[in-house]
Amino acid sequence: MHKVLVAYISRTGMTEKMANFIAEGIRISGHQVDVLKTTEIKNETDLGGYDGYVLGCPTYHRDMTSGMKNFLFLAQKANLVGKIGGSFCSYTHSGESGPMIFDTMQFVFKMDMVDLGALNLKEHVIGTQEGNKACQDYGKSVASKLGN
DSSP states (O other): OOOOEEEEEEEESHHHHHHHHHHHHHTTTTTTEEEEEGOOOSSGGGGGTTSSSEEEEEEEEEEOOOHHHHHHHHHTTOOTTTTTTEEEESSSOOOOOOHHHHHHHIIIIIEEEETOOOOEEEETTTSSSHHHHHHHHHHHHHHHHHOO
């Protein structure tokens, strides 16, 4: 059994819902998951002990939130090279934050990212059967990359 951190920022609760359904997909696959707001992670040592990391935040003004940017600087100190990773975002008009987080994890942190790219969902889909399944399937893809 592997251990995964799903860390997120959510202002309206939509990204939090995504985080929980992604975590459910990972749990269904037999792995342990901690779901935390990024504000609950105080330093890089809090990021230790995980085999995989899935990070998410909403897109505002075609960008990730400043809180996520600050969190990524903190995460960079944790030396996540080679760890399994994924990213996600919720949005209403554009969905740039998920791919930005994904690229940072892949090219700056040198993580082994899920082949699907970032999971981006429009807010009106979150909480529907289709949206919930998309999140669970993304979690299952992260779990599959972790192996047994």
